[in-house]
Amino acid sequence: MILKSPEKTPHLSHLEILQSRSHELEPERILAYGKELAGFLGESSLPYFIDLATLPSHQDLYGLRLPYNGHFFQMDSLLLFRTFLLILEAKHLKGKLYFNEANQLIQLKDSEEESIYDHPLIQAELQKQQLTSLLNQLGYPPIPIYTLVAFTHRKAHLSFHHEDMLPLQRLPFRLTELSKMFRDPILSIDQLRGLGKKLLSLHQDRKYDFITDFRSIRNGVFCPNCKPVLMKWYYGKWICRKCQFRDHQAHISALKDFYYLFGNMINNKQAKWFLQLDSVYTTSRMLNQLELPSTGGYKFRRYDLSPLIQKK
Structure with a gap:
């Protein structure tokens, strides 16, 4: 059972929107986007192969980011069994992969870029230490925690052999082996469910x-067919x-972009600018039709865009 599915983080959505809306994109943001996207693609490829394994009942959480001693640690995937917990790290890297003498992972692409x-x-072992400490603080009994690394890119060339660092296609077989290694239940069914809900909270x-x-x-409403070409509001529809594609609701996607770029609150003036509308009255009517939570009087009203994100 998946308690928390692989999904784009708000930070990834922010970086993704910047790719098309930034007038001048800084190199560090391009690199950050590539890194975040690779992480999301890696996580997203895991559930199918996990389902191929013969496993007892378990609860899965993806992209879990938990507090620890004033900081946070994040796991690509955490599988909860009654007998053990599994931290599964996903690496979405292509090209030749090997380890140097300093125990660093080296990626060599076709372009010879290293x-x-x-x-x-x-x-993953560091995450294990942090998770162990957190579970102890929460009052859970000691339970074995195992760590695995799956290389999820189909063009990953692993030039090493390790039973716990493997290509994605090997994952179902290794998971089945691990489930047979840990046979003694530590957690009751209720404890397992409670743990999943607690970690999610x-x-x-x-x-x-x-x-x-x-x-x-760059402001404006993008056409979904030929982005980044802009649409124009004309007699009750976007064109x-x-x-010449027509849409009555294209502004909703643009307002979601605003949410990730500038935050959840927007006023009439900002919406008029971002949607490139000609009239404050049209803007006000459009925002009111969305039935968003708002604060302030007519002139100073601010709308909360959060429900647009929560509806997805």
Whole structure:
């Protein structure tokens, strides 16, 4: 049972929207987007192969970010069994992969470009230590925690052999082996369910800095067919200036972009600018039709865009 599915984090959505809306994208944001996207793709590829394994009942949480001693630690995937817990680290890397003498993971791409990463199994072991301490603080009995690393990219060339660092296709077989290694139940069914719910309640998304310079962002409503071509509001509908596609609700997608770029609150003036509308009255009517929570009087009203995100 999946308690927390693989999904784009707010930070990934923020970086993704910047790719099309930023007038001048900084190199570090391009790199950050690539890293976050690879993490999401890696996590998203795990459930199918986990389902192929012959396993007892378990609860799965993806992208779990938990508090620990004033900081946070994040696990790509955590599988909860009555007999043991499994931390599963996903690495979505292509090219030749090997370890140097310093125990660093080296990625060599076709372009001969070399990248260096922390040892993924050591990463998972550090997460294990933090999770063990957290479970102790929560009053749970000691339970074995195992760590695995799955390389999820189909063009990953592993030039090493390790039973706990394996290509994705090997994952179902290794999971079945592990389930046979741990046979003695530590947690009751109720404890297992309670643990899953407790960890889920402790999850906190990573915070990021909102854009403060509105001039750095390209405003407007993008056509879903020929993005980033803009649409124009004309007699109650959005019309693409290129393909003539029509849509009555295209502004909702743009308002979601605003949410991830600038935060959850928006006023009439900001919405008029971002949607490129000609009239404050049209803007006000459009926002009111969405039935969003709002604060302030007519002139100073601010709308909360959060429900647009929660509906997805």
